Amino acid sequence: MVDQVRSFSRVVTQRVGALNDRFMERDRPLAQSRMLWEIGLEGCEIRLLRSRLGLDSGHASRLLRALEGEGLIVVEPSMADRRVRMARLTVAGLHERTLLDERSDEHAASILAGLDPPRREQLVGAMRTVERLLTAAAVEIRLVDPASRDAVRCLSAYYAELNRRSEKGYDPNAGISAEPHELRPPAGAFFVAYLRGEAIGCGGVKHHGGAPAEIKRMWVAESARGLGVGRRMLACLETCARDNGAVTAHIETNGTLVEAISLYLSAGYVEVPAFNDEPFADHWFEKPLGPYKLDTGSTPPRHKSRLRRA
Amino acid sequence: MVDQVRSFSRVVTQRVGALNDRFMERDRPLAQSRMLWEIGLEGCEIRLLRSRLGLDSGHASRLLRALEGEGLIVVEPSMADRRVRMARLTVAGLHERTLLDERSDEHAASILAGLDPPRREQLVGAMRTVERLLTAAAVEIRLVDPASRDAVRCLSAYYAELNRRSEKGYDPNAGISAEPHELRPPAGAFFVAYLRGEAIGCGGVKHHGGAPAEIKRMWVAESARGLGVGRRMLACLETCARDNGAVTAHIETNGTLVEAISLYLSAGYVEVPAFNDEPFADHWFEKPLGPYKLDTGSTPPRHKSRLRRA
């Protein structure tokens, strides 16, 4: 398997990667082109550009200065926070970006050109699979403070989504609490899932010694669904609970969250009578956490995962 | 489709390409590491290194000097041609290369690490497909002089293979001739298939005005089989024949060349009685070349291609 990955890597970087770089070079250093591209039609915060392109702040600043000097972009302070600066394409910049776009399209088309239609479809299908799975593999789950910026951002997105999806509306302050101090070691734990530096999911657990641990605040950004992040997060929380003495995990949720419910079922949870009085919840689940039992996250039996796409 | 290729390209270069570069950097500039790697266990001609890595001769020379200075390689003239120089790894160089190897393995493993076993297999399978099809798409067929170096090289490989595979043995000078002047426009044509600069297949055609064109010397290197090169070469030769007035194509071959025969059948050839007295041949084929009929090279009906893998 490792050999296949390596040989794939060789072929692809040569044929797709390196060539693409050449195509992007249009009388302009590659890094500048990439920056131009990344700024996008809508403009972009500089700190985001830096993190996406993986650039040092000095380097990034110089690249922006160069593009600005050519009249391709303007950089101006963001309204919300005047420390943050926004880069935006000028008309000339938009034009340049369009050219880059066309070049990339040509390059992509040239890759497909050597193939007959059926093989072309096969290739594109396999590319889709590789892309999805590589993205999934790049997700990283980290223990963070539940009051940290990324955590807070995830939680507000979570609350907003619950509010949007359930008829009753959701109030994080009503019902069972999950305050930061309850989700911080040693009382509990809070994890954030990152994809290329961006927080795209979260989950918390409240420890209760030998009594059932409570799994709370599980959420995955819409843009990152279908990558198995939820499953990994759940496994992570369970491991954490088990390591802290729990032999059972408890989750409650609302019936409108069908993906969540199907995940719980497929991960071995069974529905049980209400074990608390969370007003938002109408389904309660429980799972025995066999000590040291490794959840490989493998595909569950078909009948259990049917709800998934419903 | 183009969009999918582009998005694939972004994800893969980031996750597989760029990271791999980081891993390769081992107190040594990336270009040096790549060179070290590319030299391989057996050593390699410098001009080959240059073409594979796409380096300027000055740049390449300097990289080699640096590696030589560290005692990792020795560079010595090739025996065959003393203008050409060979780079070969020393013991220390072999050791370094092994370390690079291990790093690459680690990197490949780290890509797989984030996935559960079933997804892992899915990823590796899709990678295999992408790799194969990208390689196939990179093959380029060019009209060349049948006396050119690449053509001659292909032809000798072809003769050698015929000799090896058939019991009778093969003599290119016996039987129907296909001398360079017969395969050169306007009398005929000769094509070579290239993969990353290397000649990996060939094929010729002898025009006879309105009379059936003769397809000759079709060969594909073993390393390049399964990529559809033969099919593309055949289509190319047929187009060429049609453009020169032929309405029928003739091919004769030997029964031991099963892949060839199955290719001809799946491409629309039908077996006919001997139309010449080529001593090497024991099967004769014919195909009507409908004018302007495009051979898309799409997958033939299953029952006809069954011989393919026999």
Add this chain to the structure above:
DNA sequence: GATGTTCTCTGACTAAAATCAGAGAATGCC
């Protein structure tokens, strides 16, 4: 309103990559 943090920028560098022109040796081919 004092303090610490976040974000961006500049200056001063270093390292690596890439380019160009020209020279010299070996070879192939009349």
Add this chain to the structure above:
DNA sequence: GGCATTCTCTGATTTTAGTCAGAGAACATC
């Protein structure tokens, strides 16, 4: 033998990329 070609090397330089330290503005918090 003369001549063009191939292959490699060196010197001189330029362009990119990337790093580090520190400064200043805006903001968050107590």
